[in-house]
Amino acid sequence: MSLSEWIFAIACILGAATILIATRKQKVRSEFPFFFSYLISYILMLCVDVAAFFYGCTLFNYVDSGLTILMVVLEFLVIYEVLVHTLKPYSALTDLAEVMFRWAAVFLLLTALVTALATNGTQANKLLAAMTAVEHSVRIMQCGLLLFLLVFETHLGIHWRSHGFSIALGMGVYSAVNLIVSYLRMVPSISTVALERIDGGAYFAVLAFWGCTLMLPEPARRTVLDSPTRLIFQRWNEGLMAAAHARKADGVSLSPVESFLPGVEQTVERVMARKMMH
Numbered sequence: 001m002s003l004s005e006w007i008f009a010i011a012c013i014l015g016a017a018t019i020l021i022a023t024r025k026q027k028v029r030s031e032f033p034f035f036f037s038y039l040i041s042y043i044l045m046l047c048v049d050v051a052a053f054f055y056g057c058t059l060f061n062y063v064d065s066g067l068t069i070l071m072v073v074l075e076f077l078v079i080y081e082v083l084v085h086t087l088k089p090y091s092a093l094t095d096l097a098e099v100m101f102r103w104a105a106v107f108l109l110l111t112a113l114v115t116a117l118a119t120n121g122t123q124a125n126k127l128l129a130a131m132t133a134v135e136h137s138v139r140i141m142q143c144g145l146l147l148f149l150l151v152f153e154t155h156l157g158i159h160w161r162s163h164g165f166s167i168a169l170g171m172g173v174y175s176a177v178n179l180i181v182s183y184l185r186m187v188p189s190i191s192t193v194a195l196e197r198i199d200g201g202a203y204f205a206v207l208a209f210w211g212c213t214l215m216l217p218e219p220a221r222r223t224v225l226d227s228p229t230r231l232i233f234q235r236w237n238e239g240l241m242a243a244a245h246a247r248k249a250d251g252v253s254l255s256p257v258e259s260f261l262p263g264v265e266q267t268v269e270r271v272m273a274r275k276m277m278h
Contacts, residue, residue, distance in 0.1 A: 008200030009046045015045050015207035022215050026164050034081045035167055038074040069131060075138050076108070078167065079145050081151065081255055085164040086156060104141070108134050136182070138173040146172025159219040166213035170206040177202040 016039045018216055029036050045067040051062065079103045079192040087093045119129040145168050149158070158165055181199045184190050 005196055005200065006050060008197070008204060009050055011204050013043055013046050013050075013210065015204060019211050019214060022211065024135055026214075028214055031085060031163065032078070032081055032167065032236070032237060034077040036077055040069050041074055044072060051116070052066075065127070065131075068135075070130070072135050072138055075142065075171070076105070078171065079138070079141055082164045082168045083145060086158060108137055111137055119265060136179065139179050142171045142175040143179075146175075161213055161216065163214055163218050164209060170210050172204055174206045175191055187264065 019044075020036065020039055023036075036047060045064060048064050079218065080097070083097050083101075084094050087097060088271065115133040116126040116130040119126045122242045149156075149165055149168050153165070160166070178199060181195045184195055185192060
């Protein structure tokens, strides 16, 4: 860890700790427990990095690797947490999101396994390659969540200062910067120190943004009846609920693997039929 990285680490530790302390009495901690577990893990990882900077013990490297894996898992869970919180008025869409995230978790595990098997070298190199592949996949998912919320902000009736949107906005922006920095590290003519400063500065800016938005009162959420533009999610929710009731009425009990794709296909047909009727 260079001196500039050490300075950014201290600043980020203080920033994350400030968010945890300032929001300890607010309901945001109970609504987003994975997010605050992620912040705690982030503080612990930076403390380990700072200790390794001074002492250089091999044990710190193993602890840092374990905390990095934990943080990637928590970042994935934060994506699910924010999406479920955003789709809270639509119970059927929430159930669909849960199924999709289970499949996404299986995909990430397969990605890690295939990457490790395809990487030559020592076990440490295989583990590093698998962790990098999964981390980049989660970063892309965070960017996708931000894009989803930006596109459907009006339809969902949420404000950009809402807590879930703020978390997604911070993670999405930092993920985009981190992916760009990861690509530029492979360019020999670009200074690695400058890239590290950009990456650290971007994360510190995200922490400052979270500190401002999470400590402010959350704007009231508009209901689906406030605007006809949000009826698309209502149609999807009704279509999914109708599909579930139809399967129960027919006495059909399929496993998640057998029922996921056919259920989505039937739901699309029902939603399109409702749209044509309207």
